[in-house]
Amino acid sequence: MTNFSEVKPIDQLIQKMKDQKISFSKELIYVHTDKPYYMAGENIYYKAYLREASTFFLRQISKTVYVELIDPKNEIISKKLIRVDGEHNHGDFKLSTELEQGTYQLRAYTNWMRNFGMKYFYEQDIKIFQIDMENRREELASKTENQEIIDRSSNGYQQDYDLQFFAEAGHLVAGVPSKIGFKLLNENGLGQDFSATVFDNDGTKVEEVSSDHLGMGSLMLMPESGKSYYAILNKDLHKNQPKKYPLPSIELQGTTLKVFNSRDDLWVVQVISTDGKLGEGAFLLTSQRGNPLFGFDCTTSNTSIRIKVPMDNIQNGIVNFTLFDKNSQPILERKSFKYIPKVPVLETDQPAYKKREKVTLDITLPSNENGAKLAEASVTILDKNLIDLSVKEKTLESEWLFKEGIKGNIEQPKWYFDDFSKEKSHLIDNLMITQGYEKPLWVNHLEDTLKMDYLPERGISILGKTSSIWNKDKIRVSEITMTSLSSEKSFVDQVITDDEGQFTFTGMVFYDTTEFVFSAKKYNVKRAKTTENKNVDISLYGVDSPVIYPKSTQEFTSTFNALAAYEKEILEIEKINRAFDTKTIILDEIEIFDEADRSEFDRPGKLHSNAQxxxxxxxxxxxxxxxxxxxxxxxxxxxxxxxxxxxxxxxxxxxxxxxxxxxxxxxxxxxxxxxxxxxxxxxxxxxxxxxxxxxxxxxxxxxxxxxxxxxxxxxxxxxxxxxNYTVYGINSFKHPGFYMGKEFYTPKYDVQKEEHIKPDHRITLDWIPNVAFDSLGKAQIEFYTDDKTTDYVIEIEGIHQDGELFYSTHDFLNK
CATH class of the missing domain: 2.170.130 (Ferric Hydroxamate Uptake Protein; Chain A, domain 1)
Incomplete structure (x- = not known):
């Protein structure tokens, strides 16, 4: 952090930012799945990442994560409670073979996140396919003939479009060369590539423009005083009355801001003011995810000032440049994006392997500025000819680095980080100017107080409410005693309900179904004394799921013919299982009790042995x-x-x-x-x-x-x-506890076993939710190939202890 003592006007503002960060600490969550799509009957394996939102450090106030699988009808079909503690931070969903084909949603959140709105939840669309034996997918030689590809050309643009232009930092000032971003959406809300021509109000052609990616792009314009500008799509130029799309209005005098971010270590910010704002007094604040970074006094008698901003120690992600006037009121804001890939090195001991041969994978973390080597990561290894990773929309990087600061839906967020280059940096800057633009209204909310309706959870929570046994609508303030009946770990606690009769027991950590007994006695508020009156009704409930809102989904767009091969392989695996498991009889789940002979006076739970x-x-x-x-x-x-x-x-x-x-x-x-x-x-x-x-x-x-x-x-x-008997003031509740994720099964062929006669066909070759790194930032994973001749891809996602995110892939061949 820069010493802010030299920048007196913003000291108070900086302190407010720090106070709000402490008072309203936010969290981010991400879920890494072993595959981007599935067939009905498979397992979804996943790993949850949870961090404090501003730094990505392990400072989050929650330990409890809710992971839900939601069907196309917006109904929760499975919900798991995961404790993110470094060991049990992963889980799985068993997909029924009867699931209908469609787009499902994986949603994850903490109870604390609900205070800040659902935009902080993690949501991922997961396509689940069914096999129709009467209408099999065809495996074609061409890699594009059998794909469900979105036709963004839409038959020659025969539909309505929305083309918007955005001035850099929100202001287009006469006589100041300016960068203007633009984005075209089709009627489905998707980015549509296009070309257009810009004209001035006299009908004079100014410039031709075209989009760079998904309808987004930018142009440079020298706006003239007294002029206005508009664009016409080139495909409409022949029309008598083509639709005109206006560019931002021109200010005769004003202030604007430019960011030059071509260097990784040093950025230059230029503030240009033709209305005297710099002469009156102004300062520039640089911040990232609510963290103040640098402050610069911009007061000058000149119309322009250039500021060098050191970027060496700033994390990857969106950086805000906010200009304030002499009264500490925001004038404008420009967002820019820093990204230096932190790619771990993945090395297999061979480039190609034989069937059922051991693979040794070495992982080396990239060195970083402070020498930090510890990290958390997860790895999946997939059959590259069956699973097309190009359809994967999100990564840990794209989800968290874009999370705060980008409005609306970001199409193909992962694409911006694949094979990152200077060209990709330019395209991300277009995203910052268009979807990233907003007025700096956050400054007006620094003193806001937010009612926290949802508590942070470090463990399992059980909630309840008490009322009169005679009148359920009548609140009864009570003393509640909770006792667990588990033989492994006991929980005993006692609380007084609030004035609404509500109570919460939280912080419990257990992984097996545990029964709790709750007893209540009326509490005399005036005397501050617990009575012996047990005429109390206890209602118990867990943490309800948030509302599920309908969402638009995108079509499956595999870049090669993976889906037909995937279906064929699923049927082959089923055929193998049937052939080699014929001696197995699967019974419905039953419980067997071995009861010893007991006296009629022996009762379960009886603690004493002798009676007078x-x-x-x-x-x-x-x-x-x-x-x-x-x-x-x-x-x-x-x-x-x-x-x-x-x-x-x-x-x-x-x-x-x-x-x-x-x-x-x-x-x-x-x-x-x-x-x-x-x-x-x-x-x-x-x-x-x-x-x-x-x-x-x-x-x-x-x-x-x-x-x-x-x-x-x-x-x-x-x-x-x-x-016929009601016990007043008592209730019980069984809680399943935190979910313990199943260990992913992968065979080992170092010692020959009888079961190895069974053919080995795996789509996910291995899934490692927690990779163990040593103090040098190195990890080693061993696994065995299967019986298929194919290409495999290794995918790793993770986060350094200093908050830097990483993603990488590596291919190898199984001959």
């Missing part, structure tokens, strides 16, 4: 009597209750605002099927519902709560709560 007295209840004799009445007639039980200060005569009761008995002076030393009960439950429970009761002395009862005088343990006829 066991009483079997006579169902006929006790008909019509509730359990409170029954205990009063049982000498040992009534004696224990009197010792505990509770009896039919001596119990001290009070009424709550509902007119119900609200409180006992002491908690009852009574449990039912392992759960504590109170007076109301005893009065509503019939004695005929109970099989037996056990009276425990203080020593045997010491393993239970509230048992200093002993305990009465009651057990129902069914071993659980009777269907």
């Amino acid at each position: 007295t066991t009483i079997v209840i006579d169902q006929n004799t006790m008909a019509g009597m509730n359990m409170w009445q029954y205990l009063q007639t049982t000498p040992r039980a009534s004696m224990l209750l009197r010792r505990a200060g509770v009896s039919g005569v001596g119990a001290s009761l009070s009424m709550d605002e509902d007119g119900q008995v609200s409180e006992l002076d002491q908690t009852l030393p009574i449990i039912l099927d392992g759960f504590p009960v109170d007076m109301y439950e005893l009065q509503s429970l019939m004695a005929s519902d109970i099989s037996f009761i056990e009276i425990l002395d203080p020593i045997e009862a010491s393993i239970y709560m509230n048992s200093s005088n002993g305990l009465i343990a009651m057990y129902s006829n069914t071993g659980n709560l009777s269907p």
Whole structure:
């Protein structure tokens, strides 16, 4: 960071930017999948990357990621909870063979991201194909004859178009040579390449222009005072009344800004002002993703000032240049893009391999300025003749580097980084001037306060709400106790609900289905005291998925005939599986319980082994009597209750605002099927519902709560709560826990095994979600080829510990 003490006017602004970054820390997420498209019946393997949005450092405040697979009807068909902790940050979706063909959506987000809008979510279209045995895809010799290609020519432009022009930094000033970007969209909202002619208001031809990529391009123009300009598509020039597309209006006097970014290490910014803004006082702020970088005093009596901006230590991505007046109000803004590829070196020990031969892949990270070598990365290895990586729309680089600063849909974002060159840099600059242009309104929101409706999650969250058992619409502030019943890891916590009766338990980390029991007692807010009133209804729920909005999708546009070969290979794999798995019988999933012989007095969850007295209840004799009445007639039980200060005569009761008995002076030393009960439950429970009761002395009862005088343990006829009996103030909930991704299976042929007789056909040769690098930035991966003669492509994506992103591919041959 530059020392801002020399730039006094912007000190306060800089501090506001820093404060907002801390208060409203944002996150970015990306999901790397093993393939860009799939056949029904396959598995989608994926790895989630999560970072703090401004630096891409491991400073994000969330650890919990939701990954959803959404069908073409905008319904979630599978949802996984992933803990991004460096080990379990990957997962998979098993695709049913019955899935309909179409464009599915993979969506990932954190709960915290929802505070800032869905634009921070990760969304990826995934095409899932079905095999139609009666209408097979044909595998043709030509690599373009059998493709579903978008015809952007649209039969000679016979449709409506939207051609827009954008002045650099938003201002076109008379007498100042200016760069103007443009973009043409067809009626489908897609970029359309074109050529056009620019005229002035006198009808004089000024210049011919044509797009460079997907309807985007730029031109240089010297705007003249008193003139206006428009363009006509060349294909319409012959018409009597062709459609005219206006260029930006010309300001007689004004201020504009130019960026010269041809050098990697040093950029030049030129501010030109013909309206005296520089003489009044102005300064330039350079920032990236909300981080202030440099400040420059631009006050001068001249009409122009040139500023050199060092770029050595600035990360790849969008860089904002914002010009402020003497009152710290933004005048204009220009976005530019820095990109120096950080390409890891991928080397296989041979260029070509035999079938089932071991491949050793060495990965070396590129050196960076601060010597950082640690990184996080994932690798997939694919049959290049079956999977066309050119249809892949996004990478970690394109997703995060374009995320903040580009409006609307970016077509083919990955394309800008493939085989990066100076020409690609020019095309990205066109993107900055067109889709990247916006007024610097962000400055006006630096003091905004944002209501955070969604909490950051470091673990699993369980939410709930309490109300009166008698009136569900009536909020009941309560004390909630949560207890897990897991034998591996226990969770016990207690909270007081808010004034709306809402509560949240969060931060729990577990990977197996775990049952939780929640008990509630009314909380007296005025006395700041928990009562013994359990007339509380507990509603439990998880984190709901955000709304799913319909999206337009693009057609599948493979550049060669991969899909037909892919379908053929899927059928071949199925044929192999059927031939070699004929001795396998697949059964529906069943559960087998091995029950030991048990006494009728043994019950699941029973903690004690001996009882002072066991009483079997006579169902006929006790008909019509509730359990409170029954205990009063049982000498040992009534004696224990009197010792505990509770009896039919001596119990001290009070009424709550509902007119119900609200409180006992002491908690009852009574449990039912392992759960504590109170007076109301005893009065509503019939004695005929109970099989037996056990009276425990203080020593045997010491393993239970509230048992200093002993305990009465009651057990129902069914071993659980009777269907006619409602336990107030208790609810339970089973949570599946974080998902543990399945390990990708890849055979090893170093030791011969009987199962190796089966032909080996793999589409994804290997999937490594977490590549382990040493301190020198090196990693080594070993895997075996299969039985096909084909070309393979290795794809790696990842991020350095210093926030720099990388992507690379490498080919090898299997002979």
